[in-house]
Amino acid sequence: MKALLFSETPENFNRLSSMLKKLGLDIHGISFSEVKADYIYLANERLDYPSIVKAFEELGNKLNPDLYVFSSTKLGKEVASRFSQRTGLPCLTECLSVEIDGSSIIATRYSLGGKTLMKIKTDLPAVIAVVADAFEIEDFDFKMEKVDFEIKEADGINVISREEKRREKVGLRNADVVVCFGRGVRRKEDIELIEKLAEKLNAEIGCTRPISHDYRWLPEERMIGLSGEKISPKLLISIGVSGQIQHAVGIMNSKTVIAINNDENAPMKEYSDYYVIADLYSLIPELIKLL
Amino acid sequence: MKIAVCVKEIYNLEQVKIIRETREPILDVPKKLDDLSKNAIEEALRIREKHGGEVVAISAGSKDLKKTIKEALAMGADRAIIVSEDFQSNAENTALILSKILSKDSFDLILFGDASSDEYSAQMAPRVAELLRIPQITYVREIKEISDGKIVCIRDMDYYYETVESNLPCVVSVTNEINEPRIPALKDILKASKKPVDVVSLNDLKVELVNPYQILENLAPEIDRKQEVIQGDLKEVVKQIVEVIRREI
């Protein structure tokens, strides 16, 4: 069986090619830089959906892959969806795992905002967008044959400019201790309080989506949840976080959870081992003193 | 400007409980308009305030949608066109239904939320754009300008921001951060029930529904938290927390 893979970053690409190799697929991959695959279509960088959809159509017609694979980034999802609609092939995005079952695939993905995990089956050929972070890069024997390939410009939209986001290497995913805060922290200056606590505990700092995406107080890499990092520390201290399911799904694998909230009945309670009802502004300074 | 906003009705997820033994969700809960749909409606209303025109809410959903759609009308949409009957719900079918409704009229701009907060699959805007053969600008955090039959938007992507221009008509999907959706006042809620809602049937639309997906299971993971409450005298509370911390690390 054959997969046609695209990812805009070599890291995601390699994670997904490892995942696909494990499933026993021959991997043809379009990439902008050196990557691991059986057949590497080293292409000029184009990040606009019309061109990538067209390139997939062109290569798809030539190769007849069983599986069309994207990383489940925003670009990956928009291309996967449009390509699926154009070709009439079924499409699943935000896949967390994929297995082949005869002439079908079975994928898992979150449903109901993360309350449940759905196992869903569809026939091949199919289009999938897979959360690349869920897979490790492994050493397989790829054929590593290079094929010249050009992604041609296609009509649609006109990209005027692009500004790279400031990215930080954040060790949230492998951290033993995480201190996560939400909108209970009212001002940017108050993050200092969280930082002091994190320092005492040698912890990584995480946050909810409003903190990183609305207020931009922290880089997006620190956001935990459905659309962010999934963490699995020994200890999570969650401060001023309401615990909406889209956030809570990211903390499910924590061993012990302490939550601090001044609302005696926030949804966060259900996801906590210890639910501390207190004002964070009075509690955290005292906590820091005692540690 | 004639603006269509495609909105989605979802279960009120906060109220969804899980059956302890089987881990199945109990879906016997009220429905509501999805958060991201509200961002899309809000953005449409702001465009209407600036450029004039009409905002039409469009949706395909269950029988409850007749009620749920009122939320969009209360926010300020002028009217709605909906399909409100039971059908096999999947991205293909919904996209087909929406595009059939949309193609009966000529909209300058078609807005969506970038994903829905329940299934989070982000397929709808690109699918509808493809069916209508018009361009899409997804994950829009800011609409910079609409003029001379063109729209300029800033997209919030994983690794970069991107400023993109497209001709109208065009599909735009917006992020949760693009705006703060207004909360309708009581008088707006009352007014909403007088606004026109055109209920069209799948029969009239002549859509051929498909069902390429088979859901094998949909279960909640085991959450086994102690849920021990700590409260009271601050000194005591702090001491207890420190004990837990010491034990765990």
Ligand SMILES: Cc1cc2nc3c(=O)[nH]c(=O)nc-3n(C[C@H](O)[C@H](O)[C@H](O)COP(=O)(O)OP(=O)(O)OC[C@H]3O[C@@H](n4cnc5c(N)ncnc54)[C@H](O)[C@@H]3O)c2cc1C
């Ligand atoms: C499609 C979609 C995807 C999403 N993905 C994510 C995601 O990946 N991650 C994520 O985090 N969110 C995500 N969200 C948003 C999510 O639904 C919630 O809106 C968000 O997590 C709430 O953040 P919060 O807890 O910081 O804020 P709030 O909900 O406002 O909660 C603040 C909490 O702080 C408490 N508090 C206030 N003052 C104090 C005080 N002085 N002391 C102690 N406690 C205090 C309050 O009681 C409250 O419980 C998503 C939403 C959508 C629609």
